[in-house]
Amino acid sequence: MLQYLHDLWKRIKRPKPGLVAFPEIFEHFQELLQNHQRVMELIADLGEKSGGEYIFDRKYLADTIDEMHTRLLHMVQGLNLITSGRYLELHPTLDRIFVPLESELRGRLSLAGEMPRIVSLAEAPLDRPELTGGKANNLAVIIQNLQLPVPPGFVITTRAYRLFLDHNQLEERIHAWLESWAAGEQDERQTSRQIQYSILAGVVPQEAATEIKRQAGKGGAYWAIRSSAYGEDGELTFAGLHESLLNVPPRGVIQAYKKVLASLYSPEALVYRQKMGMLGEEAAMAVLAQEIVPSRVSGLMHTLDISAEECDCLVVYASWGLGRTVAEGRGLVDRFVVERVYPHRIRRQEIAAKKTLVRPQTGGGEEVAQVPQEEREAATLSEGQVHQLVRWALTLERYFKRPQEVEWAVDQNGQCFILQSRGLLFPKVAAPPKQDICESCAQYPVLLRDTGVVAHAGVGAGVVAQVSSDLDMNRFPEGAVLVTKYTAPWLARIVPRAAAIIAERGSAAGHLATIAREFRVPTLVGVEGATEFLKEGMQITVDTKGRIVYDGRVNELLQYELVQSLAFEDAPEFRLLRRLLSRIAPLHLIDPTAPDFNPPGCRSVHDVIRFIHEKAVEELMDLPGLVKRFKGVHIFTLVSDIPLGLKILDLGGGIAPEAAGSNLYPEQIRSAPMKALWEGLSGPGVWSTEPVPVDFKGMMSSLSKTWAETPGAATVSGFNLAVITETYMNLHLRLGYHFNLVDARIDPDPQRNHIYFRFVGGVTDLTRRSRRAQLLANILSHYHFKVDTKGDLVVAKVLHLPREDQEHRLRVLGRLIGFTRQLDIQLRSDEDIPEFVEAFFEQNTPA
Template sequence: MALLKYLQRLLGREQPSEPDPAELALEEELKVRLRERCARFRRLLSANKRALEAMSEVEDRLSGAKPFGMDYVHAVSTRAVTAVFQMVRDLNALSDNSYAALQESFDRIRAEMEILLEELPHLDGPLILHLDQIDLSDLTLVGGKMANLGEVAANAGLTVPDGFAVTVSAYYRFMEYNGLQQELNRRIQATDMQSLDQVFSLAAALQKAVLMAPLPPELEEAITEAVENMRAKAGPGLKLALRSSAVGEDSLGVSFAGQYRSELNVPPEEACEVWKEIIASKYAVTAMSYRYQHGIPDDAAPMCVGVLAMVPAAAGGVAYSRDPVAASRGREQILLNAVSGLPQAVVDGAVTPDVFIFSRKIPPELIRKRLAGPEGTPPSLTDKQAAELAKVAIALETYYTEPQDVEWALDAEDGRIVVLQSRPLHAADSATEQSHTDHQRPGEEGSEAFALEDLPQGLKVLAAGGVAVSPGVGMGPVFVARKEADMLSFPKGGILVVERALPRWAPLLSRAAGLVSETGGMAGHLASVAREYRLPAVFSLPDACLLLDKADEATLDARRCAVFAGRQPQLVSIEAEPPNLMEGSPVHQRLQALSQLMVPLNLLDPDAPEFAPDHCRTLHDITRFCHEKSVRLMFEEEDADASRRMGKQLKAGVKLQYWVVDMGGGFRHRVSGPVVDLEVIASAPMLALWDGMVAVPWAGPPAASASGFMTVMLESTMRPELESTAPNAMANKNFFLISDNYMILQARYGYHFCTVESLAGEKSHENFVNFQFKGGAADRKRRQLRARMVADLLEQHGFRADVKDDSVFAVAEGYSAPETLMKTRLLGYLLIHTRQVDMVMLETERATALKNKMLADMEALSAKPLMGCTL
């Protein structure tokens, strides 16, 4: 208070030519205090930027297609909380702890976020459950595959193999016994899951750790005893099938098709060791990549294993109760894929199966069939057997009340159809398929046929034929992959071409534009994953690797089952949005819940009684409160006129008011009166900014169209600015804090706010200039377009820019002092020339012309030497 009274007295009377030494000492003390307060204010603004960036990132991740894991959820939450904590601490330091209640609101929000980030404890249960003890209520204990198999056996009246489940409780017991979970979590969190080479290294290490770990004695005893009971029932010839049944498989809106391991024809005495191999498959490259891309954390997918008696299969395969591609076009039919022997060859995509298509009438009628073997080779199923299988598919759909994907085997001993698995069917997205209905031939049925007529002229066909297993059109460089190591070289946006449609190629599908295989069919695991990713895919295309080996850019049209040379965008009538694979997943849901404690803004009116600490319900509320109060503390102090008393009014012959606070070295000499001339300013960054502000005369607001004009408040946008010495309600928003090589401007022009901060010293690694810009008086869409335009202009001049709604955050750092000052000058130009242009942003031609003019002006400014702001 003594300093303030001194400053009031100092600025209220004529100064002597030789100031009193005591007064000079007090003035220097005031500058020290200002520098300390400015340092806190700078930290608060920096934390505000980090907090808003984290919140913006959260919104982008929730609405976008980019995958993320729980490590990201923890990291972004920590970043937001840490930044807001810094703001609360600095605000209370600036205000002599006037907002202690704000800490209480922050602690409450942080505690709620910590609860959401906690890992849920797992429930204990039996280590072993026989299949006749299992139904859908045991989903969290035995996983979707075994729960559905038990349900089919108990309630659907269909035949399933004998067997039991080694439960999720056994998985947790194994992990705890060896202390594995913490080590696995640590390694997963330390890995960039979008880097395939890192994922390969991680997979090798994690699988080795699992395979080397011993089983708890009680678990080994339980598995051995259950296997012996099966052998006593089946006789000495018993062979086992050990199949993964992870929790979340088929129940989180994703299929996990082929992502985990199954082992067939396992001798009973090897059951314990093979059980570990199935557990280890959870950490295979395919499985980890798939979980990450679908937002399923490791702890949300504990592994159960089904131990089943092998079926002596005469034939096997997959039955779809509805064709997953044709159903999206309204032609509902049953699709059966079959091979002689075990069904594994169908689901693994290793061979091209026999295909039977039935109507959904009761009883089903055979529409047509396509046999894969050479002429004269007997089919895998007779028509009568295929019709019985179609009835099974219909029965399972009726029971579950949704389309089913059924794995089956035909028992060679008694001719019965044995259900090995039934899960919800993932059909092709109808929007993706829409662009191909125009090319269908009259009377064409199913997804097997292809047509090349009615094509635009001049297209070169590189390869044609096969089966469209996932619709769509994809364009990109062709990449033929023959071995697993080729995965590391696959280009983003490429068309993947393989000899066999094996599940191991699944990690590449999120990066691919299309998929072609020489083998495989609609029912293969890789086909299911392609449909989940809405990836155009054609299987069983003869000699695809040979035909496409030397191809460069190409277009895959899955509906026509053809690959054309070059990019052919005219074949795409509707551009399908990439799927958000994360939506609805555990990780997505967790971030969604956390975002409700971070992102919503409830404190809107700074003058309302509710603008108070105890009304802060989110981190965004706290950032808004801290920013508003810190600006007032810095520039309005104890009453409405304090900002004038803390600084000097700038005299520069302009109509906008600016106040300048010198923290030391910002003026060329001591200024005794209430006004400072521009010629006295010694701050290089401020002079650079000012040079940009006046370099090109502002022509005034652009003439708006009627619609643009109606979105703007007339008094705010069209009122002439006041003379610099006249009273101005907005004056307290336009402040420079300066030193010789530093400047921060806090300004408000009508309805938009901006902050510019610049440090241009001798050490390049410390230099920076950053810019925050928000608001406007037009509607939200126009303000958003202006923000994007500003960001584009800055990015072309070396800034890193982020846009959030109508806000821009831009920074350029690490440049030399002259380069930093040049970039600061460009910001000065933008401050003046982006005013009120939001009114015309929906008028494409005018907006483009305006942007081009600004770009030309900025290019011209960049070529001119700086005036009056040398270091």
């Protein structure tokens, strides 16, 4: 094809001096498109790798980022060649995005300047437990991802701890004391006393102190100040070794902070760390401050019964007042044994005679008091509260992939809160005897095997709930297995509630797969016939790691996954990948007319390539103007009954070789996307030339509107343009005042396929135009497009569909372009929308 281009360009006259040669523009544009495509693939690849089906190492990550960087440099150069250097500021933009990516890869970012010293749980970065500590990181995930109620709080990060040590010149002194202890010159009590004294005497740096006071002043009257060390609540537990201070008034938070820091060096903690061989490593402590819930009832839940009496049950322990009664085993507590399986029957409840409770003391601190006589023998929790807590505990377990120990509280109004969740520690003997997992699974009938693509690896069990419309979504039971034909974006809402997902279509790089990974829901896509084999209400177990679906609930497998196998999501490589992805994949630049659609507005790699693509296409859009300057470029005019005035520029294989002269006939189109779109557009009844009935308001608006109101309208010399190849189409179509852009590729490999559709403008007032945007969004989402609307702008895209699905959607787009041509005039009120959607579906089968 390159040869063809060269030959073509040789015939073209040299342009005026100062302008980039026309052939070069196209070469750069083509190269830019290829690089764009490749970077999109790399992004999709990284996303797929985060699903757990692949085994990768750091080298893979480094190589991928490296290639991405190189490609982007070429794209920036290409764009600047096309536009005579108008976007040179993209170079610093690239640096701004790639320097942190490369520091992440070298593991040097964690304590760098951009990391916060103090941050609220609601805003704390996820996947940075080395900054916020295990406990706070879990809470941030519970708040931000799982959206369960947690009392507000903030973290004083490990970075603040470092600054505290620096500020007080403590690091070397602590090191020296520890060394002399290790050498046997001092015992742990002396060592501990010296270190703790110097920490308590230290001064918190001014900036940090101000921020702590500000955060502490925001919330409730009292705070719980706890350690959140890295590794704590993780593989090693320091549970109980570090100090927790309850009921601290705002003015006492800084002193409490130092006390908790000092507890890192208590004699017990020192001995423990020495025993675990961790003394050599630098200890870094983050501290969590959480608002105190003046709880009426509080307690713990274990998602696995450690006493192993009933391994199919959870256990809830509860007592009156604040949490210490249960946690420290201070007295008799209520015990509820609840079945793990829906509807979570309470199998037993043992109500204890509760004599004492812990309650807040006025002025700070806490005290032990007598339980009033009438409450001693009463159950602390209602059945509804038990169920609520149990559902949350299972959600936590599903997400963290480990049996959980959950601290909770119920306030005076009866509202429940999660206070903490951590991996449950249990003696190995408590876990059932290890049997051969392969043999156990073999006893269950297999419904599906070796089909589909893994979007997120894992195991989940539940009843099948098929979802095909919004209505089904509201009925979706917590912890069910979602079975669906398509991975439509609107399913995103129920992903967090699903135990597993099976979709007949979709790809591991698609939108639903991305969401599933965010919520760690085991997901298989591309499972043909799933909705047929997996009937509503069936109990199934989905093992996406083995790509097997079992009939029934395979308890042995579920237990094995929870207890034996590694939660890959928490492996350092996966955390690193997710941190990299958060700087690469999100797309913030959607609307090209927004004021921040510029290089400084680019926040991710995806933003940059989106920006470059848009600007390059924009440049190409001015082709009508450019083409005039470069006489001799062969542009065909499409001859048809439909008055589009469409010009076609073929970059290779898009038209029949025998096409000659300046006219092209529809049957000579070879470009797959163009062909499909044209079939839709030229279909019977689509291009209605009947005058549209216009009501008064619509008509007045049409009359009074001038061309100049639509940006660029006046400068366009009245022709529409399609740039095509055999597999690609970029179509710009201005119809009246509407502006359509369709960019599509149909390749034999679905991974390369996309349809991008943009629609803007219109003749009537903004309300009506927005109404039309809503209508389009409505229709497009039925065809599984991911749609964003903003005012009268509609941006829709769909990725990675196989050929026939792509063609179907392009035909629909063709019809839709015809259908909506003058629609805003007809749409008089919001109530009209459903009627028009119906009208459209009547003529076009929804997918």
